[in-house]
Structures are given as structure tokens and as C-alpha cells.
Amino acid sequence: MAIGEFDLIRQYFSNLQAIRPGVVIGIGDDAAVLEFPPNRQLVVATDTLVAGVHFPKKLGAEHIGARALLVNLSDLAAMGAEPLWFTLALTLPQASASWLSAFSKGLSDVATAYSCALVGGDTTCGPLTITITVHGAVPPGEALTRRGAQPGDRVYVTGTPGLGAAGLACLQGELEVDDERVRRQLLDGFLKPRPRLDVGQRLRGVASAAIDISDGLLADLGHICEQSQVGAQLEWEALPNLDRLMDTVTAEQRRQWVLGGGDDYELCFTAPENKSAAVQALAAEIGAPITRIGRIVSTAVTSKVLCQDKHGKKVSVHKQGYQHF
Ligand code: ADP
Ligand code: MG
Numbered sequence: 001m002a003i004g005e006f007d008l009i010r011q012y013f014s015n016l017q018a019i020r021p022g023v024v025i026g027i028g029d030d031a032a033v034l035e036f037p038p039n040r041q042l043v044v045a046t047d048t049l050v051a052g053v054h055f056p057k058k059l060g061a062e063h064i065g066a067r068a069l070l071v072n073l074s075d076l077a078a079m080g081a082e083p084l085w086f087t088l089a090l091t092l093p094q095a096s097a098s099w100l101s102a103f104s105k106g107l108s109d110v111a112t113a114y115s116c117a118l119v120g121g122d123t124t125c126g127p128l129t130i131t132i133t134v135h136g137a138v139p140p141g142e143a144l145t146r147r148g149a150q151p152g153d154r155v156y157v158t159g160t161p162g163l164g165a166a167g168l169a170c171l172q173g174e175l176e177v178d179d180e181r182v183r184r185q186l187l188d189g190f191l192k193p194r195p196r197l198d199v200g201q202r203l204r205g206v207a208s209a210a211i212d213i214s215d216g217l218l219a220d221l222g223h224i225c226e227q228s229q230v231g232a233q234l235e236w237e238a239l240p241n242l243d244r245l246m247d248t249v250t251a252e253q254r255r256q257w258v259l260g261g262g263d264d265y266e267l268c269f270t271a272p273e274n275k276s277a278a279v280q281a282l283a284a285e286i287g288a289p290i291t292r293i294g295r296i297v298s299t300a301v302t303s304k305v306l307c308q309d310k311h312g313k314k315v316s317v318h319k320q321g322y323q324h325f
Pocket of ligand 1: 009027028029030088089090118119121122123
């Protein structure tokens with residue numbers, strides 16, 4: 001059954017504004033008015049998901065709703081920010097009640113879990129596209145950036161890079177996994193990326209630079225290198241290992257997923273050597289998997305991200321990261 005634009009907003013989205021206090025004027029006016037926490041800086045990020053580009057066209061609506069917000073929250077995590085609110089620009093080919101109700105459930109579950117309220121948006125008709133803008137807060141001057149990496153710093157990642165890409169391959173039937181538990185783990189890697197908000201916030205004052213891995217580890221660490229004007233050397237054997245999860249794929253495919261696969265939404269960050277204990281302590285305290293994978297070097301050594309195995313042989317991939325154009 002079709003539903004009008006305003007009923008649609010009321011029915012599926014209005015209740016998501018009560019998720020946190022401070023919404024003075026929410027959904028229903030020309031703009032939202034929000035009570036911003038005192039002595040904080042605003043952190044804003046936008047990510048768009050296009051059907052057929054960022055997720056398979058047939059993906060269930062609940063997953064689409066959840067993922068749309070999760071990937072945006074991951075950007076706040078990379079900045080060390082605490083999530084506050086988001087807006088939703090939704091373009092739909094048609095207003096299907098069952099699709100909308102599943103989509104809003106997926107969205108609402110994530111919004112509730114991370115205490116981020118929906119405060120406005122736009123609803124239009126067209127090819128399925130979801131744009132979310134998240135707003136977060138950091139103490140003044142404490143946002144993590146891509147700019148501060150220094151030669152000698154250590155390089156770390158959270159979680160297991162490559163899971164997202166392997167999960168997508170699984171979802172699309174390109175990867176067969178017999179073990180149901182492993183299959184679930186891979187699928188969740190793609191469908192339920194876990195924004196490392198707790199890690200990001202705890203890295204304020206510890207990390208020298210940070211980024212979330214959306215386009216692939218080499219490409220994203222490359223952005224840190226570019227902005228910090230440094231190079232990076234990774235040790236292949238130090239990277240969290242996908243091998244245990246799948247013995248059916250070629251070593252080349254695994255390398256591609258780990259180093260070049262997008263969709264992980266893990267954090268890659270750098271920290272000075274003298275913060276190693278602090279990194280270990282926060283990992284233990286939060287219970288987050290954090291692995292040291294390499295070091296930052298000066299551009300005189302390399303201006304890029306170089307990954308080598310224990311024999312000093314370069315480990316390369318054929319595609320570094322996704323580019324839209
Ligand atoms: P305007 O014409 O002023 O742009 P709209 O008619 O587009 O306003 O939207 C009406 C209200 O509903 C606004 O407060 C807007 O923020 C909100 N809104 C529209 N679409 C959504 C959505 N998908 N999710 C949440 N709020 C929405
Ligand atoms: Mg509008």
C-alpha cells in the first residue's frame with residue numbers, strides 16, 4: 001500500500017528523535033533546533049549509500065537502514081567524536097510500507113545503540129539512495145585528524161581488515177564457506193560493521209592521526225601519509241589474519257581483501273612509541289582488538305604505504321581502493 005510523504009515521515013521516522021535529549025525543535029519544521037553541549041566543538045560528516053554501488057540492490061531493508069547509519073558513525077569514531085544527532089535524506093523508487101518499516105527498524109536499532117537521534121531530513125522519489133549527515137561533539141582541539149603522524153610512530157588497526165570485503169563476496173555468492181559460524185562472521189563483517197566509537201574517543205590525546213577504513217587499508221592509510229607528509233611500512237605477518245577463516249581462497253585474493261578491500265569501517269591510527277602502553281591499556285579496558293601493524297617513516301624512506309613480508313618482499317595488490325570516477 002502506498003503512503004504519502006508526510007505520513008511516511010511521521011510513521012517511520014518521527015519517533016527516532018526522542019533517542020536523546022536536547023532536541024528543541026525536531027522533525028516537522030523547516031529546520032531542527034538543537035541544544036549543543038557547552039564547551040564542545042561540532043564534528044559533522046556525510047556519507048551517501050547508492051543501491052548497486054554501496055550495497056547489492058536486493059539487500060534487505062533492515063540491513064540497509066542499519067548500515068547507512070553505521071558507516072556515518074564510523075566517521076565520527078575516526079575523529080574521536082561522540083555522536084549526537086543525524087539527518088536523513090532518503091530517495092526511494094516507491095513508498096512500500098514493508099520496506100520502510102524494515103528500514104526504519106534497522107536505522108532505529110543502530111540509532112538507539114549509539115544514542116544518536118534523527119532530527120530531520122528530506123524524502124524524495126527516485127533511485128534508492130540514502131544520505132545521512134551525522135553531528136558529533138569533541139572537547140575543543142581534541143578531534144583526531146589525518147594530519148599528525150610523525151616518523152617513528154607506530155601504526156595500528158582495530159578488528160580484522162578484509163572481513164567486510166570477504167563478507168560482501170559471501171553475500172554475492174562469490175565465496176563459499178561451509179562452516180556456518182565462519183560464514184556468519186564474514187556476513188556480519190559486511191552487514192554490521194562496528195563503528196569503533198569507544199576506541200576513537202579513548203584515542204584522544206593518544207593517537208597522532210586516525211582514519212576509518214572505508215576504501216581499503218592501503219588507500220586509507222595512504223590518506224594519513226599524504227596529509228601528514230610521511231610514509232608507512234607495514235609488516236604483512238603482523239596484520240590480523242583472515243587465513244583461519246577461509247582456506248578455500250587463494251593467497252592473492254586474501255591479500256586483496258586485507259589490503260585493498262573496503263567496507264571494513266575499522267580504525268587505522270598512528271601513535272608515538274611512548275604511547276604504546278596507553279594503546280595497550282585502552283584496548284584491554286574496552287576489550288577491543290587492536291593490532292600493531294607497522295611504523296611511520298619519513299618520505300625520504302618512502303612517500304607511500306609499503307607492505308612487506310618477513311623476507312622483505314613487497315606484498316602488493318592489484319586494486320588499492322574503490323574510486324567512484
Ligand atoms: P521542507 O519543505 O521545508 O524542506 P519537508 O517537507 O521536506 O520540509 O520535510 C518536513 C519535515 O520532515 C522537516 O522537518 C524535515 O526535516 C523532516 N523530514 C523529511 N524527510 C525526513 C526523513 N526521511 N527523516 C526524518 N525527517 C524528515
Ligand atoms: Mg524537503
